[in-house]
Amino acid sequence: MQFETEPSISDKLRRRFLNSKRVLVLTGAGVSAESGVPTFRGGGNSAVWKGMPFEVISSAQVVEQDLPAVWEWFDYRRDLLQVLNPNPAHNEIATWQDRFSEFTLVTQNIDGLHHKAGSREVIELHGSLWRVRCVSCYARFEILSSRPRADACPDCGDPVRPDVVLFGEILPAGAFEQAAAAAANCELCFVIGTSGLVYPAAGLPEIAHVAGAFVCEVNPEKTPLSALCDELLMGRAGEVLPLLSRLGSDSRTTTGRVATRTS
Numbered sequence: 221m222q223f224e225t226e227p228s229i230s231d232k233l234r235r236r237f238l239n240s241k242r243v244l245v246l247t248g249a250g251v252s253a254e255s256g257v258p259t260f261r262g263g264g265n266s267a268v269w270k271g272m273p274f275e276v277i278s279s280a281q282v283v284e285q286d287l288p289a290v291w292e293w294f295d296y297r298r299d300l301l302q303v304l305n306p307n308p309a310h311n312e313i314a315t316w317q318d319r320f321s322e323f324t325l326v327t328q329n330i331d332g333l334h335h336k337a338g339s340r341e342v343i344e345l346h347g348s349l350w351r352v353r354c355v356s357c358y359a360r361f362e363i364l365s366s367r368p369r370a371d372a373c374p375d376c377g378d379p380v381r382p383d384v385v386l387f388g389e390i391l392p393a394g395a396f397e398q399a400a401a402a403a404a405n406c407e408l409c410f411v412i413g414t415s416g417l418v419y420p421a422a423g424l425p426e427i428a429h430v431a432g433a434f435v436c437e438v439n440p441e442k443t444p445l446s447a448l449c450d451e452l453l454m455g456r457a458g459e460v461l462p463l464l465s466r467l468g469s470d471s472r473t474t475t476g477r478v479a480t481r482t483s
């Protein structure tokens with residue numbers, strides 16, 4: 221989708237962006253898609269792997285029945301990621317950790333691109349393609365390169381599986397609670413590139429809203445969360461977020477409106 225004009229930024233959002241200390245950002249698949257990460261949702265050939273629909277091969281049941289098949293699928297996905305890079309949205313968000321004194325980044329994405337962009341602390345609600353977890357002792361290990369990866373747990377020798385939240389599984393202990401506490405405490409909440417359909421992540425902007433935070437959505441289109449947001453900046457995150465950071469550096473001259481591109 222092409223956006224011919226940049227979205228205008230309200231005075232209220234501008235003031236919040238320049239003055240807030242406690243900021244929470246929630247990112248979803250839209251941010252990764254701008255780097256070329258396939259989402260595997262919405263059908264098409266990419267939604268089927270070796271005859272198994274995406275939801276089946278990515279399920280807890282198949283981990284129990286056919287772990288090698290699951291690994292084949294996740295190794296394939298990691299290989300795809302190997303050549304992809306963070307986009308301007310990831311890069312802008314990485315700068316925000318030094319701009320705001322209490323900054324929390326929460327993502328539904330499992331591709332590790334926030335880390336690659338330099339974000340130091342990321343609450344990964346759905347785990348990471350770059351970690352394995354022991355099926356017995358739950359020890360976690362980073363995968364440092366696409367291949368080879370360990371097949372067995374260095375601690376106990378039992379098999380390892382992707383440290384990713386699969387269909388039919390619950391979120392990692394503590395991750396959502398930590399994100400929810402930050403949402404309840406923030407002054408400004410950004411919801412970026414999420415469909416607003418996957419709970420409990422979609423509940424975080426609601427928590428922030430109820431607690432009195434200013435909630436801003438950045439998305440090419442409206443979502444079920446748009447109604448509760450104070451502001452909707454329609455557009456691609458990689459184009460919209462740099463406008464916000466520019467607001468900061470232009471604070472003495474801006475009138476609160478970002479100039480519409482004329483060329």
Ligand SMILES: [Zn+2]
Nearest residue numbers: 354357373376
């Ligand atoms: Zn183990």
